[in-house]
Amino acid sequence: MFANDKHGENIMDIVLKKYGNSTVVVLPPGVLRDLKLSAGSSMSLATTPERTITLAPKRRYTLEDLVAQCDLKAAPPADIGEWDNMPTMGRERI
Numbered sequence: 001m002f003a004n005d006k007h008g009e010n011i012m013d014i015v016l017k018k019y020g021n022s023t024v025v026v027l028p029p030g031v032l033r034d035l036k037l038s039a040g041s042s043m044s045l046a047t048t049p050e051r052t053i054t055l056a057p058k059r060r061y062t063l064e065d066l067v068a069q070c071d072l073k074a075a076p077p078a079d080i081g082e083w084d085n086m087p088t089m090g091r092e093r094i
Contacts (some may be wrong), residue, residue, distance in 0.1 A: 012031070016023050032038060042058035 012028075014025055014027075017026055018024075027037070037043075037057070044056050044058045046054045046056075048054075
C-alpha cells in the first residue's frame with residue numbers, strides 16, 4: 001500500500017474523485033486508523049509554492065494556550081480608553 005521515499009516517509013498514490021460539485025481525496029481505512037481520523041474530523045490544509053500539500057489535524061486551543069501567548073508586559077493598545085466610552089450594543093452589562 002505504501003512506498004518509502006528517500007527520507008523514509010510513507011508515500012501512496014491516490015486519485016482525486018468527483019463528488020457532486022466537489023473534488024475529494026479518498027483515504028483508505030488503514031490510513032484513517034493509523035492517523036486516528038474519521039469522517040467529520042476537522043483538518044487544516046496548507047500548500048507550498050512547490051505544490052506540496054500538508055494535511056494536519058486542526059489544533060484546538062485552550063484558554064491556557066491562548067493566555068500563554070500573551071505578553072503580560074506589553075503596553076495596552078493606545079485606543080483602550082475608547083472602550084470605556086462606547087455605548088452598549090447588545091446584551092452586555094457593566
